[in-house]
Amino acid sequence: MDRGHQERHQDGHRENSTSGMTNRELPEDVAAARAAIAGAERVVVLTGAGISTDSGIPDFRGPNGVWTKNPAAEKASNIEYYLADPEVRAAAWQSRLASPAWTATPNVGHRAIVELERRGSLHGVVTQNIDGLHQLAGNDPDKVIEVHGTVWFTRCWDCDDRRPMSEALDRVRAGERDPACMVCGGIVKSDTISFGQQLVPQVIDRAMAVSDECDVMLAVGSTLSVFPAANCVPLAKASGAEVIIVNAEPTAMDHHADWLLRGDIGAILPALVETGLNPD
Numbered sequence: 001m002d003r004g005h006q007e008r009h010q011d012g013h014r015e016n017s018t019s020g021m022t023n024r025e026l027p028e029d030v031a032a033a034r035a036a037i038a039g040a041e042r043v044v045v046l047t048g049a050g051i052s053t054d055s056g057i058p059d060f061r062g063p064n065g066v067w068t069k070n071p072a073a074e075k076a077s078n079i080e081y082y083l084a085d086p087e088v089r090a091a092a093w094q095s096r097l098a099s100p101a102w103t104a105t106p107n108v109g110h111r112a113i114v115e116l117e118r119r120g121s122l123h124g125v126v127t128q129n130i131d132g133l134h135q136l137a138g139n140d141p142d143k144v145i146e147v148h149g150t151v152w153f154t155r156c157w158d159c160d161d162r163r164p165m166s167e168a169l170d171r172v173r174a175g176e177r178d179p180a181c182m183v184c185g186g187i188v189k190s191d192t193i194s195f196g197q198q199l200v201p202q203v204i205d206r207a208m209a210v211s212d213e214c215d216v217m218l219a220v221g222s223t224l225s226v227f228p229a230a231n232c233v234p235l236a237k238a239s240g241a242e243v244i245i246v247n248a249e250p251t252a253m254d255h256h257a258d259w260l261l262r263g264d265i266g267a268i269l270p271a272l273v274e275t276g277l278n279p280d
């Protein structure tokens with residue numbers, strides 16, 4: 001390894017022979033973003049569907065998206081249709097039984113975020129995903145702010161009773177088409193935010209609070225076009241945070257980015273936190 005060449009980089013002072021990959025081997029913007037993360041005390045990671053596609057969780061609106069291929073699924077995710085029509089609910093329960101979320105496993109992108117927590121610099125994960133993969137990867141559930149809810153729990157529309165999804169799925173497997181609330185007999189759905197449904201104010205408030213407090217905002221796998229989650233980025237920026245955006249496609253917040261890293265999340269995230277790399 002010819003370390004002399006590292007001096008050409010402005011961030012050469014960040015070079016660190018104990019890390020797996022030296023800055024010389026990284027694209028310059030990745031190396032600079034990595035240095036920002038390494039120097040941060042409070043990193044907030046905002047994640048969208050793009051971080052979970054490598055785990056086999058399809059996104060919703062892409063070419064292979066759930067709604068692109070099956071418009072009926074979009075109907076089931078609209079709260080008005082869901083509440084009004086037992087047939088929509090029956091179809092939704094069958095769809096939940098077959099969800100890829102039950103067998104999906106976290107990927108290197110999720111594990112890179114766990115590494116940030118292990119180092120003590122993770123202030124929070126704000127996720128638009130409902131798959132629970134951050135917690136499954138090993139992030140402290142208290143650190144994960146699920147702005148669109150989770151498929152791992154159910155909630156009663158009437159009495160708010162919340163319990164593990166597995167209980168309802170067992171009832172569906174046993175023959176119930178539309179399992180009613182065990183407490184009040186009301187309509188049960190997954191504890192996710194459907195279209196037409198209000199977000200949970202306390203959850204959104206927490207997402208905004210951690211974004212306001214961070215010194216690095218790392219947005220991963222989101223088009224940053226769904227609000228209010230996308231507002232975390234300009235909020236962090238306005239509070240003085242450095243903004244790193246990692247996504248395969250352009251996002252609605254690219255103009256806020258200090259570092260725009262366009263490419264494969266599974267390659268870039270580990271490079272940003274120095275995991276999965278062999279010592280040289």
Ligand SMILES: [Zn+2]
Pocket residue numbers: 156157158159160161181182183184185186
């Ligand atoms: Zn109930």
